[in-house]
Amino acid sequence: MAETLTATPAVEKQAFRDAMAHLGSAVNIITTDGPGGRAGFTASAVCSVTDSPPTLLVCLNRSASVYPAFTENQVLCVNTLADCHESLSNLFGGKTPMEQRFEAAEWSSLSTGSPILSDALVSFDCKITQVTRVGTHDILFCEAVAITRNDERHGLVYFDRRYHPLMRQSAC
Numbered sequence: 001m002a003e004t005l006t007a008t009p010a011v012e013k014q015a016f017r018d019a020m021a022h023l024g025s026a027v028n029i030i031t032t033d034g035p036g037g038r039a040g041f042t043a044s045a046v047c048s049v050t051d052s053p054p055t056l057l058v059c060l061n062r063s064a065s066v067y068p069a070f071t072e073n074q075v076l077c078v079n080t081l082a083d084c085h086e087s088l089s090n091l092f093g094g095k096t097p098m099e100q101r102f103e104a105a106e107w108s109s110l111s112t113g114s115p116i117l118s119d120a121l122v123s124f125d126c127k128i129t130q131v132t133r134v135g136t137h138d139i140l141f142c143e144a145v146a147i148t149r150n151d152e153r154h155g156l157v158y159f160d161r162r163y164h165p166l167m168r169q170s171a172c
């Protein structure tokens with residue numbers, strides 16, 4: 001039976017998380033490089049904002065170990081994961097030393113110098129243009145300056161606290 005929750009400011013953190021687990025989302029590895037060093041983390045809180053200028057947003061917890069690197073570098077790449085990237089997503093999902101995260105895959109760079117995951121579904125190379133602080137997170141508004149796409153790979157969705165492959169419809 002469907003559970004009804006009233007969305008008031010009194011909603012508890014765990015109730016909010018349990019509810020958010022019902023929203024399926026793409027999985028991304030957000031990377032950066034520059035004076036603040038190379039860093040990367042897994043993020044599901046990513047979405048399109050506007051196409052003029054081409055802008056995405058990424059929500060980053062300020063308590064994450066990677067936070068200072070992103071703040072200093074002011075550039076990042078949104079690497080959207082394919083169905084084969086479940087273990088890579090877990091590696092970048094926290095607690096693993098940074099070198100070990102990057103050793104697990106192949107990387108290149110485009111315009112900003114942020115690491116581009118070689119077999120990502122799509123990579124948005126971006127400069128951070130605006131930052132808004134909300135609660136524990138910073139919302140990073142990111143303007144895409146270069147894009148690479150892979151039109152053959154299948155997608156990966158994070159839903160109900162698990163990963164699910166998302167198949168492309170084969171051409172008929």
Ligand SMILES: NC(=O)C1=CN([C@@H]2O[C@H](COP(=O)(O)OP(=O)(O)OC[C@H]3O[C@@H](n4cnc5c(N)ncnc54)[C@H](O)[C@@H]3O)[C@@H](O)[C@H]2O)C=CC1
Pocket residue numbers: 016017018020021044045059061093136161
């Ligand atoms: N936006 C975020 O910061 C997210 C953080 N995570 C972190 O990854 C780990 C594993 O997550 P799950 O297995 O999905 O279990 P979970 O029970 O911690 O999270 C369930 C859902 O709640 C949301 N959520 C979790 N932590 C959040 C946060 N600090 N701020 C805003 N939304 C949040 C996400 O939509 C997540 O899929 C946890 O440590 C979680 O905090 C996961 C997804 C999003």
Ligand SMILES: Cc1cc2nc3c(=O)[nH]c(=O)nc-3n(C[C@H](O)[C@H](O)[C@H](O)COP(=O)(O)O)c2cc1C
Pocket residue numbers: 027040041042043044045046059060061063064065066089090092093094095096158
């Ligand atoms: C599936 C998944 C999605 C996540 N999404 C986000 C997110 O959108 N924003 C965020 O700040 N952290 C997110 N996290 C948690 C970060 O990846 C994690 O805190 C980050 O790797 C930093 O960990 P560290 O402080 O141990 O380095 C997510 C983790 C997982 C496994």
